[in-house]
Amino acid sequence: MKKTSKTLAILLTVILCAALLGACGSKPSSGKTGKDSTYAYLLDTSSLKKPELDLKNPSGVLKDVLDRGVLRIATSPDYPPAEFITENGTVYGAEMMLAKYAADCLGVDLAIETMDFNGTLIAVQTGKVDLGVSGYGWKADRAESFELTTGYVGDPDEAEYHTLIVPAGQEGNYNSCADFVGKHILAQAGSLQQMYVEDQILAIDPDKKTELEFVSTLDQAILGLSAGKCDAVALDGTTAEQYVKQSEGKFALSGVHFDLSLYDDYEGTVMAIKKGETAFLELINSIIAAVKENGYYGEFYKTAKQQAGLE
């Protein structure tokens, strides 16, 4: 017995040491930019055109970013191809490439903090990060609490779309958004699709018979649809197609696409910045404008799609 307890003690000590060493993971250091950046694997911007930015007399968040030499962003990496993680936990995605581009434009390193979706917005508000980059849609109430950038759209070639998936065999019942009135729909809380359902389905339902239920992660919505807890799940086209494929005939695309033209400049995805940081907002907006003008975001999106194994 004595021998076993001694072995056990040694074993436990070894585990504790290994665990402590493991816990002391390294942290991206500042001052590294471009190719030497912590996230250099995301994107090499040396051959990309960059906008002229006025970085003189910075204030607020922008001053912090430049002083620190690091642009800190928050993301919830569960939305391929915009942001996702690989098997060993490395972050990839089109929006992450965009963030790397933005960091290079500012001449600073990038630091990506991963957390759950709701956490990303808290992180922006509490100043834990400078920029929230997590597939946000433009929403009126969100715009009240945050500065939201202009929008960018993933796939200009084969127009990005947002749709609803339904149990297979029922897709024939749905020809327009009006057919979803009175149904039970699941969407990720705070997502673009939540806004689309609210603006385009709930808005044409004066009797309020439609039930829109929120989930914190999309996999919960898919489980809900599998379990018959709802009639439809609202999501983006790429994700919808993948889930329909994975379901092997259990789900189908409804064929109804949300109308994105209603949102003008804010069509697509936006980033979130702390309220009142208008100078930083303008700067990020001019970076986004450059990305759109040169068609870079479409390229980011295509690359990310391949990296996510979606093509």
Next chain:
Amino acid sequence: MGKGLFEVLFEYWPIFLKGLWGTLKYAFIAVTLGSILGALVAIVHLSKKKAVSSLAAVYVNVLRGTPLLVQMYISYYFIPMAIPALNSIDKIYYVMLALTLNSSAYVAEIIRSGIGSVDRGQAEAARSLGLSGGQTMTRIILPQAVKNILPALGNEYIAMIKETSLAGTFMLYELMYTRTILANKYLVWQPQLIIAGIYLAVTLLLSAGVKKMEKRLSVSD
């Protein structure tokens, strides 16, 4: 629908293994550091001075009376908000801080009740035989209290293994985090069941270990 349970397990077992390692690691660190801190809190709590003792009571009540997830949020988001310089610290430390403090409150109660469970007569007898207060504690009370404390600490470790699942919210690599990784591959139902199976297997195994330890410790009774 889609891939079967075992297909997913065979294809992605390294992910689950890495997740399990993370879970065991975080739980072990939290309970170990929590035990040290918890012992100190218990000592303070057992103090005869009311003001000192109630300080420990407040500590325990706050940590046991609020959800761990809320404590993690406060640790991760609000400490750096108060002290911006702390922002450069890796998130693992914030989450471990919340886990450790939470665990220390439970351990403090375990130790306090372990000491309390030793019959009062033991202390009275020891004092009447001329042992000092400190001697009574270290030679008479503690050796008996340990029999109650050790198995309860084992159970705290088992509980903590389940509690660390909340660290997945902050994208730390533990078992629940594997769910996020595999959801990125559009696998949604299989990971949940596999994770549940792993948690169950580990906790059952450890429970059996705690039972055995309990039996061994009660031999002298």
